[in-house]
Amino acid sequence: MSVAFSPLAPKKYPKMPGVEGVRIATAEAGIKYKNRTDLLVMTFDAGTTVAGVFTRSKCPSAPVDFCRQNLGAGKARVLVVNSGNANAFTGKKGRESTSMTGQSAAKAAGCSSSEVFLASTGVIGEPLDAGKFSHLLSGLVRDGKPDQWTEAARAIMTTDTYPKVATATVKLGDTDVVINGIAKGAGMIAPDMATMLSFVATDAPIAAPVLQDLLSRGVGKTFNAVTVDSDTSTSDTLLLFATGAAARRGAPAITDPKDARLSQFRRALGRILKNLALQVVRDGEGARKQIEVTVTGAKSARSAKRVALAIANSPLVKTAVAGEDANWGRVVMAVGKAGEPADRDRLSIWFGEHRLAHEGERDPAYSEEATSAYMKGDDIVIRADLGMGRGQATVWTCDLTKEYVAINGDYRS
Numbered sequence: 001m002s003v004a005f006s007p008l009a010p011k012k013y014p015k016m017p018g019v020e021g022v023r024i025a026t027a028e029a030g031i032k033y034k035n036r037t038d039l040l041v042m043t044f045d046a047g048t049t050v051a052g053v054f055t056r057s058k059c060p061s062a063p064v065d066f067c068r069q070n071l072g073a074g075k076a077r078v079l080v081v082n083s084g085n086a087n088a089f090t091g092k093k094g095r096e097s098t099s100m101t102g103q104s105a106a107k108a109a110g111c112s113s114s115e116v117f118l119a120s121t122g123v124i125g126e127p128l129d130a131g132k133f134s135h136l137l138s139g140l141v142r143d144g145k146p147d148q149w150t151e152a153a154r155a156i157m158t159t160d161t162y163p164k165v166a167t168a169t170v171k172l173g174d175t176d177v178v179i180n181g182i183a184k185g186a187g188m189i190a191p192d193m194a195t196m197l198s199f200v201a202t203d204a205p206i207a208a209p210v211l212q213d214l215l216s217r218g219v220g221k222t223f224n225a226v227t228v229d230s231d232t233s234t235s236d237t238l239l240l241f242a243t244g245a246a247a248r249r250g251a252p253a254i255t256d257p258k259d260a261r262l263s264q265f266r267r268a269l270g271r272i273l274k275n276l277a278l279q280v281v282r283d284g285e286g287a288r289k290q291i292e293v294t295v296t297g298a299k300s301a302r303s304a305k306r307v308a309l310a311i312a313n314s315p316l317v318k319t320a321v322a323g324e325d326a327n328w329g330r331v332v333m334a335v336g337k338a339g340e341p342a343d344r345d346r347l348s349i350w351f352g353e354h355r356l357a358h359e360g361e362r363d364p365a366y367s368e369e370a371t372s373a374y375m376k377g378d379d380i381v382i383r384a385d386l387g388m389g390r391g392q393a394t395v396w397t398c399d400l401t402k403e404y405v406a407i408n409g410d411y412r413s
Helices: 062-071 091-109 134-143 149-155 208-218 245-249 260-282 301-312 315-322 328-337 368-374 402-409
Strands: 022-027 039-044 049-054 078-085 116-123 164-172 175-184 197-202 237-242 290-298 348-351 354-358 379-385 391-398
Touching (some): 022 134, 039 091, 039 134, 049 062, 078 197, 091 116, 091 134, 116 197, 260 290, 290 301, 290 315, 301 391, 315 328, 328 354, 328 379, 354 368
Parallel strands (some): 197 237
Antiparallel strands (some): 290 391, 348 354, 348 379
């Protein structure tokens, strides 16, 4: 794990309040890392509902299969997450490991194994020895405390340089409810329905189908709009838990996704998902700059997003930004290769406020000096207008530096 913090790390962390009905504990199980926590257990009060979105990878990890199987019942009592080993591409051994962990967690929490959720992150292809940590679960369930959110985020890190947390307090009816979230991720980031690992919990009383609707809609412009290196993890998991404890303080039970009382909650959840997603981008392996790519004037929003991802995933665009070179020709290249409707002679490109290309050629007012000065900043905004229609989309990525190669060149060693 990299020791240096990303230069784009938050300057300060929010104070994470407890979420009524959630208790958290972490441990050093020594799965891969020495002298750091690598095991997280979150225990939920009876009656907690759950929603989830997962990787669309055709090679999903064993824990993703386990969660998908349990999600249908919509109930959760305990979450177990380990870092250092993804338990992916581990065949029968992987299934045995999730089964053993699920049984141990269910016994520890006094619940059914269908109310257990699991996630693993780290190296792919190495069998995960559940015996290394299953004996710790009962103590972790017993010793959980509500104020351990930042510690939870730290325990699930792999190549991350900082823990990722976010919180919001909003009204549901006339009652304050809390939403807390954590995430991990720095490489193998091109989420397809979820990020690598992210866990969000609230004390709001929201039925599982409503929770699922909120989450599925919430990921489109947040976790599904970020990319570090175009690689979709085998383990992408985003789970949202609702304990319902705020009902005792007068919060109304929400059973319909169209309930008008959800509007503040929906917006706050969206802000938390976006906050966590951007923290992942800003901790991209070796990243020095955040890049926001907006495509306008496309035939449709879907088309705009595909073009934006083609720009954001281009190693040539990302290395140009790393080198602080306003090489807009690489943006032209990425637009052209995206396979979406575009017209060379209608294309305009901006880096920040600087228009570099207009109607198919270099802008006559373009200043290399002014744009080069802009490229020295930490946050770079690229916009391409296709001049074809009204579709638009925004995605976020980071630059591609030598450190990315160094981190991934010796990831397993």
